[in-house]
Amino acid sequence: MTGEYEVVIGLEIHCELKTKTKIFCSCPTDFGAEPNTQCCPVCMGLPGALPVLNRLIVEYAVKAGLATNCTIASRSKQDRKNYFYPDLPKAYQISQYDLPLCEHGYLNIETGSGAKRIGITRIHIEEDAGKLVHDDRLGTLVDMNRCGVPLIEIVTEPDLRSAEEVRAFLQKLRAILIYTGVSDCKMNKGEFRCDVNLSVRKKGESTLGVRTEIKNLNSFSFIISAIEYESKRQIDMLESGDPVIQETRRFDPATGKTYSMRTKENADDYRYFPDPDLAPIEVTGDMLRDWRASIPKLPDERKAEYVSQYGITAYDAEMIVSRIEVADLFERCAALTTHTKIVANLIITEVFRLLENDDAEVPFSPEQIASLAEMLGTGRINTGTAKQVLKEIAGTELDPETIVKERGLEQVSDIALLEKVVQEVLEENPKPANDYRSGKTAAIQALIGKAMAKTNGRGNAVIIGQLLKKQLS
């Protein structure tokens, strides 16, 4: 049934820029300070206080735009978005409405089903609001440290068709923003969060279905779960003949479901108008030139290099460049060993496993990975040993080579010794041996496993396999 439907997704991403001070005053943006210790009359919106735009915000936002192939407006403006909420001290948010800094960009993504271009509608600058803290004894309190923290909002075209594409896009975008140096994008600190606009339609239809917006998702797993749940919910509704209602929904990680927050009828009229306290923003050709020149190599460029110089696949390269610290690790390893494909494999199968959390740091030095790749490439150790050593050295400065030497973990490739092992295995395990002879070739894996166990995992699996086949044929 789901197969007949197509899911259409557009994203709005809020990303915190990593300037030291806020967007309209000189208060620090440090995370985790005591409540209301990082604010002043300006960010608290006291009567008479006025905003003055931090020029670095424009530079960072424009760099984000350049890195995502956007057109940069030579003249843009800031607008007030008016609404009442206790965490918004001026009762309006300074944002950009009809003249954003950046427009008409795109990113290319790579998924299991190939390459695809995702359109970026616009990128604009705005200020963050404060935080409400609910206290059982004191009631609801307001912490204004976040008020005026600089954000960019990135809006995509409705070009995404699956949770997998969304993940690929967000990883790519996040990588680019980090590469460019405009944000740390730490999701656990709320520096990179996402609203998902989602609708479904019958495959082949050209008009869009009624969409819902799922607000403020701050982890990849929540985003994926929310998309999966919401797609199914909408398809189920259509199947049962109920119309989807245009509304804002929230995702509850505890239940994995989305819940209605407010419908379109109750939506605010934000009464946007140009903020008369702020002058238009001018971006000159000179600024653009300087800023463009300061953007480092981006993921796509690095990816192309990896494919052409190191012979790794586009898919693997895409994965490696998705995290700048991983890409840096890969490049530094590549300078230390010629076994770059092995480095890539180690990184993709083993290093990423330890980086489940997007804010985690790589627990290995390039020397450690390169040394393992070198030993693997020259046959000194086998893959199983490499995995075991990796586990041991994670987060330490231990040298893999020393560990291998001291503990005698070198791979056993001695034919005579292995022939003896193979002989024993065949005698002790007649059933898989017979299975293999009768055509169940997969049975050889069990025999290899037994032989490996007899060598404490150090046997050369390739040689063992060859010897077994010889004996069994």
Place this chain on the structure above:
Amino acid sequence: MSEITTLAITELAELLRAKELSSAEITKAYLDEIKAKDGIIGAYISVFEEAALLKAEEIDKMRASGVDMPVLSGIPAGIKDNICTKGMKTTCASKMLDGFAPPYDATVIEKLKQLDAIVLGKLNMDEFAMGSTSENSYYRPVRNPRCVDSVPGGSSGGSAAAVAANEAAYALGSDTGGSIRQPAAFCGVVGMKPTYGTVSRYGLVAFASSLDQIGPITKNVRDNALVLNAIAGHDPRDTTSVNRHFGDFTSGLEEGVRGLKIALPREFFADGVSSEVKAGILAAASAFEELGAGIIEVSLSTLEYALPAYYVISSAEASSNLARFDGIRYGHRAVNSDSIEELYINSRSEGFGSEVKRRIMLGTFALSAGYYDAYYKKALQVRTLVAGEFNAIFEKCDLILSPVAPTPAYKIGEKVSDPLEMYMGDAFTVPVNIAGLPALSLPCAKTTEGLPIGMQLIAKPFDEALLYRAGYAFEQTHPIRFDIDRRCVSHDRGI
């Protein structure tokens, strides 16, 4: 009453320099005037008696020790109550901010303090500067010192009344659509609305950000230029303040008007302008002619559109600027609200007066989806047209002369129930704000009842010195004396 308080800033400064008077004596004299008259006049919301006297004594000591003091030092000023004073109540004459003391000084207050000026207190006004009579004060209406049955004008009615009644040597007001010039005209004192961007708005509680300017209200033209010297200048905390060198506004003051071209736009003399006002302005035009200026007639055809555009723009900005008064962090908070929405609604319903609510509703409507293009956007287009027409006129002349208001001061309560009629009274002052120009309001005649009539001189952006030059030339050759209504002195009422 003491003679001291009738003196101009320049005269007081001279007496201080000559050590014939102390700042403490001057401050005391003003405090006595306030005690004697303000029970009737109602110019002040707060009087900082102790702080003012302490400051005066401190300044006297500095002067005694031989320190060379700037011209405004030791001279007492009144400040409109929408300008933030650190730790001192700043109420905007609203219940919403009754008791609110900001934790910082406005830039203009910092500047005055650096010059050792003395802040006597905070002046009454129309709530949040919305009004033309100073009747819209949460505390009490201001009365016109020339005739206590009349309004002093507004919204800086307290500022103009305080100067006219000798309750302050000078005052700061704010002008969004005429709020300095019209009360100056009604009270017979001198008021300047500087070019937008001349004086920092940092710390001025915003009414309409793109129109608001702080300016001086003084007894005479020279004093006005001196005070503007003190408060003008670029402020990095206000993006809309202009980064340029503002010269000495008193320079060239005595150069006269010979050879200047002064334009009279015919639309400012249409029906609805009282005959006494018309006569007063035409007499002023003749006076300028006698002083050697050329008078030409011009047309400002967009005048009739300026007023509606002004009310759309100013109300739209106000609806957003005043949204922060929500009862959450400071200001009036309603009790017994069951939800956050109710807290907002109740706090704002109780905290704002009816004129403020009217403007907020007008502005909210003008910015609403579906109406924005027809109102706000259209008003911005009118604004461009008006500014363009002024530019064109200034290619033919140096100054524009017009009435400040169509009538002299009217009776208290006379127009309070007819907002539209009241808004019409701003027709001649709002185009100046719409175009961001400087304009000087100074007395030019007297009605048969003895009430002041004010003229408005408008100049090109940043041509304040020329306005002062022309105003000074007129003032020197055509001095007008207005009496203070004896009924304002009450012996049994004090502060």
